[in-house]
Amino acid sequence: MKNTAVAAAVVVLLAPLTACGGTAAAGGDGSTVTVTVGYQSKTINTVTAGTLLRSLGYFEKQLNSLGDGRTYKVDWQDYATGAPITAQMTAGKIDIGSMGDFPLLINAARGKQLNRPTRLVSVTGYNLRGGLNTIVTAPGSKLTSLKDLKGKKVSTSIGSAADGTLVRALQRAGIDPDQGVEKLNQQPAVGASALSAGSVDALSQFVAWPGLLAYQGKAQALYDGALLNLPTFHGVTAREDFAKSEPAVLEAFLKAQAQATDYLDAHPVTAAEKVAKATGLPAEVVYLYNGAHGISTFDPAVKPQLVAALKRDVPVLKAAKLTGDVDVDSFVDDRYVKKALGASYGKALSATPPPAASEAWPKGAGKTIAFKSPAQLLSYVSAHRDGIRAAYVPDATTGTLWFADKAVWVADGDRLLPFVAPATAHGYVLAHAGARVITYADALERAS
Known part of the structure; x- marks a missing residue:
């Protein structure tokens, strides 16, 4: 999913890198260019830059319309988390990637550390109140509030936005997130299995795990992340060297993302069915998040509220010793999406989520x-x-x-x-x- 932990990132960075490579000319004549896109098919709030975009073929069509005499091939690489995408980007193997807000900050930090800087170039799905993250318990659990978690075992993914929700929620409830609960650092699927097995008391995770487990009757909600009233979102990150050397290609990607966003907004049920078919997730769960009145809102604009949220996330990652300082202002670069959207960017920037229904x-x-x-x-x-x-x-x-x-x-x-x-x-x-x-x-x- 969208989240990552530094430990996992380090393991991936040390592992052999076998991706096809970033933008590179095939045959040495420069006539064929491969663009490598890292995405997370089951992170359904990144679908406009991943699963849905790929199924619609909009990026390939945009590349074919460039008319620069080159032939383009898109290498779509599907990952379970943001960690390997960051690892491959900082190794020069992935050009464009998408992930959640906390992993984006780790992406920025790793890029700077390894002298392979990356830039946040657009946004995919977001919720201005933080509703994309939820804490759940097993069905029939006697735990009914955050205070009941004191001394309990809670599964989450360290370094993820879901972990950030857990930390902040516990603090507001007067519980020390380090000493008051026994926190287990687990991938979402592992945590879901642990919850079902009764080896953990609660699970704090991100889209689409809480909704999926609730739909399957395997969990019930304990805490709605929107109660924090802090934005959480997913975004698109690109290697800085790629953006500078291939601005037209990046612009083509962002135009295609905008087209996929328009498609999702105009055909929410069909889009949910497409994503469900590609991911194996129930369409009913996809629609919960990506539907007409879903938990997530989609538009590519890099809104000031989301940039401000990133800045508030940095201290959480620093306290967990997952990153040092992150210069959010230098990481954010909306020049390319502004050019891609043209006159419509101002409208996208001021767009607000539809009223709940x-x-x-x-x-x-x-x-x-x-x-x-x-x-x-x-x-x-x-x-x-x-x-x-x-x-x-x-x-x-x-x-x-x-x-x-x-x-x-x-x-x-x-x-x-x-x-x-x-x-x-x-x-x-x-x-x-x-x-x-x-x-x-x-x-x-x-x-x-």
Whole structure:
């Protein structure tokens, strides 16, 4: 996925590098150029620079339209995490890569350290409140709040944004993230297995793991990362030497990324199906994050809020001794995406996420149905119980989208309110006399 740990990065850096190489002329005559792109197919908030972009063929079409007399070949290299992408970039083997915010900072730090500087050139998926990261527990767990994690075993990926969410959330709950919990540094799949086996009490991970585990009935949410109200995002990084020597190629990539973004926005269900087919992830999970009202918003602009978030992330990585100081301002270089988008860049820069809405995805349908309120969605689901592929509702506090049947429901008079995590729901109940937590089945009955 999008995250990485320095230890893993070091191992990869020391391993033999066998990639096909970065931009290089084939046959020695300069007529054929290979552009190597590192991506993470299952990191579904990077799809506009990876999985979806590759399936649409937009980058290849942009390269073919350059008309510079050269023939281009794109070597798409799929990785599970950002660590090997960073390793290959700093070895000159990958030209363009995509990864999450914390790994991007490690990418910047490693590039500077090895005298192979990289630059953040665009953004893929983001959530301005931090909803892309979630802490989950096993189904039926007695843990209902962050305070319950004291003294417990928690799996995460050190150096990832999910780890950053865990650290910050524990600190806000008054728990020392180093001494108050036993933190295990594990890859997402390993942590998911550990949670199922009962060898850890909780798992803090990034998209799409929390949603996937919840959808599969293997986890329930404990903490919604959006409660931190700190942006988290994924971005595109390029080698500085590549950007300077092949600016037209990088611009072609960013134009193609913008096209893929437009496609995702115009055809969210079809895009989710494409990504699902390429990754093996359930389309219902992909849509939770990348849908019309999904947890993630896509546009390539490098927003000031996201740059500011990177700067706030640096101390977290420094405290964990994963990086030293990172000069974020010199790492960010939006000149290429500005040129690629032209007059539309200002619009992309000021774009805001769409308002949260409830959605139902009927079986066999090529589109979803949006509702003005969770209660209206429940009424529809109640009347079509055998015909619903998936139903989504936004958290009443944070707006984070979640599966309706996995949400914690609260009845407050005639209102039916969904929440991602139990602590948020209980907090609402305490603040509103007469409100109470109810089951999903009860919520459906009330809405019908």
